[in-house]
Amino acid sequence: MSGGDLFSQQRANRRRSALLIAGFVLFFAWLGFGGDLALWLMTRDAATGGYRHGVPLIGVIAVSIAAAIALHAWRHGARRVLNATGAWELLEPGTPEQQRLDNVVEEMSIASGLPKPRVWIVPDRDPNAFATGRDPTDAHVAVTEGLLMLLNRDELQGVVAHELAHIRNFDVRLMTLLAAMVGAIALMSDTMGRFLRVRGGRSRGGRGKGGGGLALLVLAVWLLSMLLAPLISRLLAMAVSRKREYLADATAAQFTRNPGALAAALEKLDGAGEATRAMARGAAHLCIVDPSERRLSDHEGPIGAVFASHPPLRLRVTRLRGMAYQFEQQGSASP
């Protein structure tokens, strides 16, 4: 409804996506060149004939890898996420439930004024849904089989509207990039850690200590940032996602003019309570409700506030119910 608000929202998300990519590449640059620096400081005073680290090879390699990952995530991120869940695309609806889903997606794309996204079904019994893609012209909505069985038409509509809200706000780009990068950083940290353990053991046994205090300091900071990277990247993903959920709920209410149905759907999803096994840990923040078994988002305290990918469901339901009440007060004033 308020156009300016929407456009500033989209702009902000575009900017965040660009910043995310820049930050990701810079972080890899630090890991690479920081490693080079530490090695150089350590081998600077090495005896002639000993190994001297002159060319910053690690840095160059790390930055190229980061750039390649970012480019790949940009191009194929959505496809990667969908493939990881084993989703299949709904092209010709066979059963009445599939037909209903297809209809509801089309209805919501009309309500939002967006092109119809591609529809995918995840073969998982736990009810959940997510959206991915790069922008509204390249967008995908996926729901699990469990969701189709559990929800009635209105509730399904609310969930699909929530996903389309993510698409319209350009959340999907940010979230899909985040998913790819969280995965890449975790992988990188693992590999580097293993590599270091081998090398580290050897050098300790051999030369003893190298370049003194500065080298040790650089090495310490470098190791620390590598150990903390997976945790920090995941926390970042969670923080970004938590904020977006409230906004998507509100936008969904604007599409359907029926916030009560989304509230009912969220309560049903909460009640189902099993883990969505098809969803990888790295993609948790894409889903409409937290797919992990522990349901961290149920903690309203500080733990949930930092570690959960979603705000507490009870708070989301309460806000939606508040909106439903407002709609009732206005009556059918808005045609």
Add this chain to the structure above:
Amino acid sequence: MGFVLLIVLVVVGLWVIGAYNGLIALKNQVVNAWKQIDVQLKRRHDLIPNLVNAVKGAMEHERGTLEAVIAARNKAVNAEGVAATARAEGELTQALGRLFALAEAYPQIKATANIGELQEELASTENKIAFARQLYNDVATQYNTRQAQFPTSLVAGLAKASPADLWMIEDERERAVPVVDLSTPKPSA
């Protein structure tokens, strides 16, 4: 002095271009949103003959209701302009509502799978019309507000902007009665 005047002129000129383009963009959005409604209305008009054919056999005694649906449909197909279309479509919605209310009494109709599909199709089309209407009204309201607000109102004449009609629901009865719930019953699983 001349220099200052030039700057003022340039700034004003840039603003006029911006405001003008903004209005034109909104105007096109309104036209586009209206076309979206049209697409959905056409779809509904195409579905109704199928529906009537499907239930005709079983509902021999409700000939009057069936004919009312067909008449309302033909009237809606020929309606022109926002207000007339809105009224004709409203009547069609009511006629359809009566038909489905009557169909409840015929178990043999409810039993046919084909009817279930048609009902889902029609329910979805009704929803699509409602949502297309909602989008149209939102965009048209935005357009109307923008062209009436100062200072954009100064450029409104230049952009040939005139207030777009909103799609009102005139009939109190239609407003009170929610769209008949035709959704297929939830599978118990």
